[in-house]
Amino acid sequence: MGRLQGKVAVITGGTSGIGLATAKAFLREGARVVVVGRDQKKVDQAKDLLGERAVAVRADVANLDELDALYARVRDEFQRIDVLFANAGIPGAPLPVDKMTSEAFDAVYATNVRGTFFTVQKALPLLATGASVILTTSIANDFGRANVSAYASSKAAVRSLAQSFAAELIGRGVRVNAISPGGTDTGIIAKRFSPEQVKVVMERLKTTLPLKRLAQPEEIANVAVFLASDESSYVLGAELVADGGVSRFTSVF
Amino acid sequence: MERYEAKRAVIIGGTSGMGLATAKMLLDGGARVLVTGRSQAGLESAQKELAKGGVVVSSDARSLTDIDALAARVKAEFGAFDLLFVNAGFGLFAPLENTTEAIYDEMFNLNAKGAFFAVQKLAPLINRGGSVVLTTSVANVKGMPGLAAYGAAKAALRSFARVFAAELLPREIRVNAVTPGPIDTPILNKAFPAKDVAAQVTEQMRGLNPMKRLGTSEEVAKAVLFLAFDATFTTGAELPVDGGWSQL
Ligand SMILES: NC(=O)c1ccc[n+]([C@@H]2O[C@H](COP(=O)([O-])OP(=O)(O)OC[C@H]3O[C@@H](n4cnc5c(N)ncnc54)[C@H](OP(=O)(O)O)[C@@H]3O)[C@@H](O)[C@H]2O)c1
Ligand SMILES: NC(=O)c1ccc[n+]([C@@H]2O[C@H](COP(=O)([O-])OP(=O)(O)OC[C@H]3O[C@@H](n4cnc5c(N)ncnc54)[C@H](OP(=O)(O)O)[C@@H]3O)[C@@H](O)[C@H]2O)c1
Numbered sequence: 001m002g003r004l005q006g007k008v009a010v011i012t013g014g015t016s017g018i019g020l021a022t023a024k025a026f027l028r029e030g031a032r033v034v035v036v037g038r039d040q041k042k043v044d045q046a047k048d049l050l051g052e053r054a055v056a057v058r059a060d061v062a063n064l065d066e067l068d069a070l071y072a073r074v075r076d077e078f079q080r081i082d083v084l085f086a087n088a089g090i091p092g093a094p095l096p097v098d099k100m101t102s103e104a105f106d107a108v109y110a111t112n113v114r115g116t117f118f119t120v121q122k123a124l125p126l127l128a129t130g131a132s133v134i135l136t137t138s139i140a141n142d143f144g145r146a147n148v149s150a151y152a153s154s155k156a157a158v159r160s161l162a163q164s165f166a167a168e169l170i171g172r173g174v175r176v177n178a179i180s181p182g183g184t185d186t187g188i189i190a191k192r193f194s195p196e197q198v199k200v201v202m203e204r205l206k207t208t209l210p211l212k213r214l215a216q217p218e219e220i221a222n223v224a225v226f227l228a229s230d231e232s233s234y235v236l237g238a239e240l241v242a243d244g245g246v247s248r249f250t251s252v253f
Numbered sequence: 254m255e256r257y258e259a260k261r262a263v264i265i266g267g268t269s270g271m272g273l274a275t276a277k278m279l280l281d282g283g284a285r286v287l288v289t290g291r292s293q294a295g296l297e298s299a300q301k302e303l304a305k306g307g308v309v310v311s312s313d314a315r316s317l318t319d320i321d322a323l324a325a326r327v328k329a330e331f332g333a334f335d336l337l338f339v340n341a342g343f344g345l346f347a348p349l350e351n352t353t354e355a356i357y358d359e360m361f362n363l364n365a366k367g368a369f370f371a372v373q374k375l376a377p378l379i380n381r382g383g384s385v386v387l388t389t390s391v392a393n394v395k396g397m398p399g400l401a402a403y404g405a406a407k408a409a410l411r412s413f414a415r416v417f418a419a420e421l422l423p424r425e426i427r428v429n430a431v432t433p434g435p436i437d438t439p440i441l442n443k444a445f446p447a448k449d450v451a452a453q454v455t456e457q458m459r460g461l462n463p464m465k466r467l468g469t470s471e472e473v474a475k476a477v478l479f480l481a482f483d484a485t486f487t488t489g490a491e492l493p494v495d496g497g498w499s500q501l
Contacts, residue, residue: 166500170497210419210422211422211486211488215486219485232475235494236463236464237501238497242490245418249489251422
């Protein structure tokens with residue numbers, strides 16, 4: 001029997017990368033899955049890929065009306081949510097503090113923080129007793145690194161939301177936790193760099209990352225399965241780090 | 254195929270509570286398991302509970318001689334293995350003014366030093382891709398009156414997890430800590446032999462916990478097995494299983 005047999009899961013940012021790998025893992029473990037993304041083309045592709053037991057919905061989590069429409073659809077189709085994976089997130093353009101614009105800053109916060117907040121708030125009427133809510137933070141929220149101040153701080157805010165939501169929702173029997181991925185191979189590098197640059201970046205990662213590789217999205221999905229399932233029934237308000245050790249030690253002295 | 258088929262695990266402090274629950278789950282999942290304990294009663298009851306194929310070994314987790322003997326036994330029994338769960342531990346309650354040198358040494362010998370040398374002696378037998386899990390405690394991150402020495406020893410253990418993770422990385426062995434909050438195990442009655450005191454402490458912990466209950470040994474065991482076999486990109490980390498106590 002699957003570890004998520006019979007559960008209804010909603011995954012925002014489920015049309016690519018970590019969210020899509022998690023949708024596959026949830027399906028394999030017996031859940032029914034709703035994946036959400038902004039780009040209709042990716043929504044359609046995800047639907048084709050995931051098949052019968054999945055529903056793919058186009059919605060922007062930064063838009064409250066679209067969130068309402070999303071949950072109306074979930075209510076009609078499934079009546080409830082057992083697992084909410086609020087995973088939609090964007091890195092934004094890498095900019096040093098002096099080059100940051102208020103538009104670029106707001107864009108990151110609109111999806112990562114405000115989007116996550118209202119993704120959870122608007123799901124509340126549908127969340128079943130015993131439901132599990134999982135937020136995606138990032139190892140970036142543990143570090144000081146140049147050029148990612150908006151992104152890193154937005155994820156620190158999400159980490160804090162996981163704690164506040166956990167305190168508020170445990171009274172309804174809903175658990176809230178976070179996953180903090182380190183560098184994950186979701187095609188982000190291939191998307192941002194030329195093929196020659198990709199080689200250089202990959203070489204650099206091998207020398208700087210303790211495990212000498214990025215995470216595969218399936219490895220982050222494994223963490224999501226654990227937090228989604230009743231196996232983590234006494235885990236609350238926690239942030240599970242899956243970063244290959246980057247944030248916890250240096251591999252050279 | 255069963256979930257833990259062909260896996261071999263060594264559990265130091267596996268004759269009771271969360272160690273025993275982990276051993277049972279592994280056996281049910283098709284793994285081979287060797288557990289250690291010290292008290293005769295614990296060893297005997299574990300023998301019965303793990304009749305399905307667990308190996309029960311008497312070994313004092315504080316004794317370096319015993320740890321050497323254990324390593325030899327594990328080698329004879331398994332050759333190499335996949336999971337080392339270092340879980341033996343105990344907390345003596347004593348406020349600062351009443352903490353004798355003996356209490357202090359006992360806390361560090363059992364919870365920190367014994368664990369250190371267990372990993373030193375047994376890590377060479379762990380397979381590439383294997384894993385070590387150390388049992389710390391919420392007391393390592395939350396100040397709790399009466400638990401200064403215990404909390405500090407568990408904090409040392411938590412620190413070992415990070416450095417061991419760095420040092421064992423070249424062999425692709427992940428090292429993580431599981432951090433229990435109040436868990437309903439026989440430890441409570443060992444710490445508070447007077448029944449009414451045990452009941453009172455339990456009630457207090459229940460009240461203070463965000464989930465308003467104690468956790469179960471099985472809930473910790475599931476987290477241990479997650480760290481051991483599923484969390485393939487997690488090393489040097491700590492997983493709290495505490496009903497939110499240290500997090501909210
Ligand atoms: N990859 C890493 O190294 C890494 C490391 C740490 C944390 N993370 C975090 O992990 C999460 C997933 O990232 P990923 O690497 O899997 O990225 P990805 O492959 O780019 O996937 C992001 C997903 O989020 C969706 N999305 C983005 N903004 C949205 C919005 N406003 N409304 C609805 N959906 C939206 C995307 O769909 P559309 O593009 O169609 O909108 C896509 O499905 C993010 O929160 C990210 O910050 C990633
Ligand atoms: N229960 C909780 O609320 C709680 C909370 C936080 C952390 N912890 C930690 O979790 C771990 C497991 O505790 P538990 O609650 O499952 O306790 P338990 O039921 O008392 O089990 C402890 C196990 O460790 C063994 N052990 C203790 N001292 C030993 C020694 N010197 N040599 C060999 N084996 C020894 C015990 O065997 P014997 O009986 O034969 O000694 C038993 O198998 C401990 O490290 C504890 O500090 C527990």
